[in-house]
Amino acid sequence: MAQYNQVTPEIVERLQAIAPGRVYTGADVNEDYSRDEMPIYGTRMPDVAIDAMSTEEISAIMKICNENHIPVTCRGAGTGLAGACTPIAGGVVICTMKMKKILSYDTDNFTVTVQPGVLLNDLAEDALKQGLLYPPDPGEKFATLGGNVSTNAGGMRAVKYGATRDYVRSMTVVLPSGEVVKFGSSVSKTSSGYSLLNLMIGSEGTLGIITELTLKLIPAPKVTVSLIVPYESLPDAIATVPQFKKAHMNPQALEFFEREILISSEEYLGKAVFPRNVGGTDVGAYLLVTFDGETQEEIDAIVEKAAELVLDAGALDVLVADTPAKMKDAWAARSSFLEGIEEQTKLLDECDVVVPTSRIADFVGYVKSIEPEFGFAVKSFGHAGDGNLHIYTCANDMELDEFKKQVDTFMTKIYDKATEMGGLVSGEHGIGMGKIEYLARSVGETNMKLMEDIKKVFDPNLILNPGKVCYKL
Amino acid sequence: MAQYNQVTPEIVERLQAIAPGRVYTGADVNEDYSRDEMPIYGTRMPDVAIDAMSTEEISAIMKICNENHIPVTCRGAGTGLAGACTPIAGGVVICTMKMKKILSYDTDNFTVTVQPGVLLNDLAEDALKQGLLYPPDPGEKFATLGGNVSTNAGGMRAVKYGATRDYVRSMTVVLPSGEVVKFGSSVSKTSSGYSLLNLMIGSEGTLGIITELTLKLIPAPKVTVSLIVPYESLPDAIATVPQFKKAHMNPQALEFFEREILISSEEYLGKAVFPRNVGGTDVGAYLLVTFDGETQEEIDAIVEKAAELVLDAGALDVLVADTPAKMKDAWAARSSFLEGIEEQTKLLDECDVVVPTSRIADFVGYVKSIEPEFGFAVKSFGHAGDGNLHIYTCANDMELDEFKKQVDTFMTKIYDKATEMGGLVSGEHGIGMGKIEYLARSVGETNMKLMEDIKKVFDPNLILNPGKVCYKL
Known part of the structure; x- marks a missing residue:
């Protein structure tokens, strides 16, 4: 200690x-x-x-x-x-x-060098002006890039483009000793010793402090379109997910959510764009899918094929959002899920569990089956294309201690189920101080000990961000 | 010690x-x-x-x-x-x-689980039978997948699809103590503690022994075509490279090589398919480019655009290899570069340096400028799209000690130049025991010390693959 x-x-x-x-x-x-x-x-x-x-x-x-x-x-x-x-x-x-300067673009090598305090949104907008895309797209646009790298943030576009890890080429790091080191380089591939770069990514500020980042960019796709796809039930919606990839369709984003969470978000925004009833049938769940490409013809063909695919899979309808305004409206609702929940909730906890995509329906089914055992409401949405679910426990009339106790039982059950299905505790939010016990239960003692000992290699005095990830105070 | x-x-x-x-x-x-x-x-x-x-x-x-x-x-x-x-x-x-069993495919989640001794070629062929592609494609097709993961092997298709690291979802590892652990999971994204998985990838068998791997696959592209593009000189060829990405073209492979190495490979194979003279001009260098896509129309449009692009950039001609037989012939020459060199050479050393793509021409120019200082021949080729160059020093009439001494001077110079350009010592071959000093010179003492100490976390008795990567005997 x-x-x-x-x-x-x-x-x-x-x-x-x-x-x-x-x-x-x-x-x-x-x-x-x-x-x-x-x-x-x-x-x-x-x-x-x-x-x-x-x-x-x-x-x-x-x-x-x-x-x-x-x-x-x-x-x-x-x-x-x-x-x-x-x-x-x-x-x-x-x-x-x-430390919020975008320092330089290298348009030949498709990289940008930034300070760690640059906000995701600011880089995204600035890159687009140069015709470039920074693919990682977490729901929270006003996080810093240093924070995104520290949690290996995922987001909407991870299903096609991968998570933050895939876009970090190099970083300057201040070690706990004060020594300044560089991990990685701006090159696109390397086999030059242990990947200290990848060890830093997702280490949540426990191994060193990131003070500069060189990130990979890609040419921005020229055409983008979103589809709003209502279903009668969540299982129907989720059963569609693996079909896209099997049909060689590669959506940029593929989100699912239930009726209730959509309604609370639209109420929070004061604007309703998603259909809640189609031809007399109440919508129970939605997919929100985005495709990108180089030409309008390419996208038109994809939309036609996708519409056919989802209708065959039992969708009630397909709404095409093909203008920037329509897309913004559709995605505004998705981006406000957390705010919508927060506004209606006094006591809130969440998990960010990830399971194989083919197991999402089973997993959500399990969560629903145990919900009645608890005194809080459960709201869930997630990145269907990645198998990454955000499950919120929400209470307004519970004592804090009782809430925490029940949440712990609930979380232990669902993390165990995820582990059993080959999943992991966190897809993109990290372990922080809230999930250490669940991580230990999921990956086991030997892995935790390796992490602790690696922590000590970087930080022998254990001064940097104590009590997080693998080192409990 | x-x-x-x-x-x-x-x-x-x-x-x-x-x-x-x-x-x-x-x-x-x-x-x-x-x-x-x-x-x-x-x-x-x-x-x-x-x-x-x-x-x-x-x-x-x-x-x-x-x-x-x-x-x-x-x-x-x-x-x-x-x-x-x-x-x-x-x-x-x-x-x-x-340990060469392909254990199981998960076609819903697009993964395959294999034993570490499965050969790259065997997985590639087997996956294709299911309509799936394992994208990493190193020149050496008869390496094991365990070895590929241990060096983070790159290969031809890394320019579009990334290196081996991007396709490893999880692994079973035997630690030096004999303990068996699992790193990662079959899910597609994670933020669940330090990435022990990524630490193992590229660690060249020094931290643990990989005994099972779950790898990511993708749907196999339906149409593939290669272009053979002859240029009068290497600088002309290399100047074309960044143009593809800027034009939003995303080649699956983008290789460059010089006349001499092509000739020795074609002599080794006993078959000549590349033009050596176009309209009276001797060819000095080549690009070999592959595009893939979903439809013939898509690929036809890309080929037309690419042909225009390379001719504008000074190519002497464009030859389209659009049948499996023609593609096989073109790539057979590329795949035999090393064998071609080996057959003609008694003393051989190589480097696998990686520089930003925009610096390849400068770097190759530098290598050429110092070549006359040495008593060996220098032959180079590489993955132009990645900035990853393979530079071979070849001698038949030198004493071993003199060869080694001269190679060390040569390598030190070119690694220093690569480091100065923001590059790294190895793109895909690794450090092994041959490159430790060069790695140390490139990344510095603090990084080497972190690696050594991480090595000791996994292997306190230093019994596993001693004398490699960061721990010199």
Whole structure:
């Protein structure tokens, strides 16, 4: 067990000399720095918060904190859902939100170099201006890229283009010791020693602090179209999923959701675009599918083929969103699921489980079958094309302790079921501090011990983001 | 420095009890087990060789060797080019070539589960029978999949489909202690702790022994066509490379090579299909480009656009290989470059450097500019679309020591140049025992120390494949 020291006034002074005017203590620390979007796992105010501006500053800060055994937690926008950036051991929080420069594009090699605090949305829009696409597209557009890399964020387009991992070419990292290293390079393939780059990706700020990223881009597809596909029931909708790939169709996005979650999101947005009844039949579930391509003819042919496919598979209808405005409306509802839930819910927890795509229907069936055992409501949606489900437990009239107890029983059951089906605890949100026990149960002691020992290789004093992923306080 | 013990007769007896009839000693050990395809880095016969048949056998063998501090090196077909499977500390060699079962396909989730000794060629052919493609396509088709994963093998199709890393979903691994673990799962995305899976990929048999693999497949493209594109000079050929991507063309393969290497390969094969003179101009270099797609119309349009593009970029001609026989002939020449060189050469070394694609021409120019300083011939070809070059130093009339000395000077210079250009030491062949010093020079001491310490996490007694990647004997 690591022993930590307090931040003394003398240390605060040394930190202030490194980042003048950007070191906050006491009541000056932003309350947001105590948590991410899932406060149910616990919150804690740091003793000191620093808005860092450069690799050199972060290196100097880490040297001081490492020498003095002071815990450090790095954060970006704080949009995480597993408590990964909550400074549960106190100490220093380093925020990278001011490191938000898009540094340079390399249009010959299709890469962009950014600071870690650049928001996903800002890179996406800027890249599009150059005719380029940054494929990762998590629901939360205002996360930082440093955060996205730290959780290997997935998102809507992962079904075609892969997750964040597939778009990270290299990174500059400040190690807990303060040493500055580079992992990877801008080249597209490598077999040059252990992939420290891939070890950093998804390590949730526990091994080092990312201070620069070189990311892969692709030429932006020229034509995009979305299909809204209503079904009578969720099993019908989900049974369609593997059919697309079998028919050699490669959707850019392939989402599923149930009626109830769509309604709460549309109510939150104050705009309804999805049909709720088709020819007298109530819609029970939807697929939202996007295709992209190079020419209108290509896309027209795909849409025709896809429409036939889903109708054959029992869809009630197919609505084509083929203008930017229509697509924006359709996807706005999808993007607001979490906000819609949050607005209606006092107590909230979630899981981000991932199962083989062919098992989604079975898995959702299992979740529904155990729901009546619990006092909370269960709402689910997810990335059907990836087998990645977001399952929310929502309560308004429960005591916190009782809610937590019931959620733990529920989560243990569904994670065990996912593991049994060959799945994993998290598809894209990470482990943070909320899911360590579930991860251990899923991957076993030996894997956890390997992770812990790797953590110690990078961070022998265990000062960096303590209590997360594999190292429990 | 690790201390190793001898294999005693008593230990040989225990090993024979585990793998009856498949434990070899003394003169019964296959001479091939002393080396891979690059004996210039050194060879050594192991004391014991075992043809393993199962995870359980390998686990039992590792337990004995770990307890007794006996070095173990795992090998597949031995087609490596960096000395990674050479048992330079002696001890035990475990060969996985008899673990060659394709265990099961999951056609809903597009995965296949195989034993590590399955040959790339065998999986490729078998998958195609089910209408599926295993995209990684290294030049050497008779490598094992375990070996491919251990070097993160790249190959021809990496430019479109990525390297082996992108197709590994999960693996069963025997750790040096004998413990059996599973890394990853068959699901398509994950954020469930440090990626031990990605750490194993490309670790060249130094962290654990892969005993089962679940790999991702894709629906096989329905139409494929190759273009043979002759140029007067290599710079002309290479200048074309970034144009394809900029024009939103996504070749499945994009290779370049010079006249001389083509001639030696065609002489080796006894069949000439590439033009050597076009309209009175001698061909100096070639691009060999493959496109794939879903319909003949799609491919016809791409070929037309590509032909226009290369002719605008100064190509002398475009030859279309649009039948299986013509494509086979064109690619047979490409696949035999190494054999062609080997047949004509007594002393051979190579590098597998990777640079940003936009720097290939500069890099090859640099290599050519220093070639006259050395007493060997330099032959180069490579995966133009990836910036991955294979540069061979070939001599017939030099003393071995002088050759090695000159090669070291040459390699140091070109690796330094690659590093300066943002490249890396190896794109796909790995570090093995031949490139450790160059890797250290390229990535620096801190990165090497992290790798060494990770090695010790997995293998505290340093018994597994000693002297490779980051741990020098």
